[in-house]
Amino acid sequence: MKTCDNASVGIVITDRHGRYLIFDRATFPVGASPAAGHIDDHGSAEDAGRAEVEEELGLTVTSLTRVTGGWRDNRCRRRPDARGTGHDWTVYQATVTGDLTPSARETKNVRWIAPDALQELADRTVAYAQGRVTDAEFEAAPGVEPVWMEWLADIAAIKVSPDDLLQVELLTR
Numbered sequence: 008m009k010t011c012d013n014a015s016v017g018i019v020i021t022d023r024h025g026r027y028l029i030f031d032r033a034t035f036p037v038g039a040s041p042a043a044g045h046i047d048d049h050g051s052a053e054d055a056g057r058a059e060v061e062e063e064l065g066l067t068v069t070s071l072t073r074v075t076g077g078w079r080d081n082r083c084r085r086r087p088d089a090r091g092t093g094h095d096w097t098v099y100q101a102t103v104t105g106d107l108t109p110s111a112r113e114t115k116n117v118r119w120i121a122p123d124a125l126q127e128l129a130d131r132t133v134a135y136a137q138g139r140v141t142d143a144e145f146e147a148a149p150g151v152e153p154v155w156m157e158w159l160a161d162i163a164a165i166k167v168s169p170d171d172l173l174q175v176e177l178l179t180r
Contacts (some may be wrong), residue, residue, distance in 0.1 A: 009120045011083055013076040014046040015094040017085040017158055018101045019074065020066075027125050027145040027164065028064070030083040030109065030117040031149055036179075037082045039128050039150025045083075045094075050066075057137045060101060063109030064117065071099040081179035092180070122164065127153070127164040132156055153178040 019041045020028040026128040029039050042056075044061045049055035057068040109117040120128075131150030134140045141148075151159065158173045159165045167175070 010088045011045055011047040011092075011094075013088060013090045013094055014052070014055075015043060015096050016046060017041055017043040017096060017098040017155070018056045018060050019098065019159075019162065019164070020064075020070070020101050020103055021058070022119060024119075024121075026119040026121050027118070028119055029125070029128075030063070033111070033113050033115050033151060034155070036101050036152055037156065038080075038132070038149045038154075039157050040152040040155045043155075044125060053099075056097075056099050056101065060103060063110050063113050063131040064103075065110070066103040066105045068101050069104050072101045075158050076096055077146075079154055079157070079179065080176075094132070096158070096166050098162075100162070101143075126157070126165050128166055129156060129159065132175055132178075133167060133171045136171070136178055 029041055031039050044059040046052055046055040049058050053071050056071055060066050060068050076097040078093060078095050082092045128150045130139060132153060135145045137151060153175050156167060157172060160167050174176045
């Protein structure tokens with residue numbers, strides 16, 4: 008099992024209609040999210056962002072703009088390193104080109120969704136954090152991957168109250 012490098016990138020991709028490119032994760036953690044991954048041996052966060060979009064979606068990044076980020080105590084499927092559990096995130100807005108060719112190993116249900124549909128997924132994650140959606144129900148029809156709720160709120164892609172964000176944050180640990 009790989010050791011976590013405690014450094015992650017996330018890449019928000021929108022089209023000219025304002026829709027978000029998201030997918031359900033085929034591996035832990037459960038949830039719908041934009042492309043993301045560890046920096047590992049990619050070098051810089053930008054290099055990792057470009058590589059993750061290519062790996063997960065088959066698209067080529069033509070531009071990256073850092074939009075948010077910071078330390079989060081979110082766990083991952085890798086073994087923790089000396090820093091423990093968590094990741095220093097760098098989140099980008101990206102422009103892409105190419106034909107969408109999703110990775111069957113990492114993604115499922117890849118789709119472009121309108122902002123209101125993204126908000127519905129966020130609301131499902133809040134309901135899950137509040138115990139109104141069971142683990143099995145969330146796994147069968149996931150909302151936004153919990154670690155992404157803060158990043159999407161930071162960039163005004165979703166609306167969520169500070170109290171609800173705190174509840175969702177507990178799901179990431």
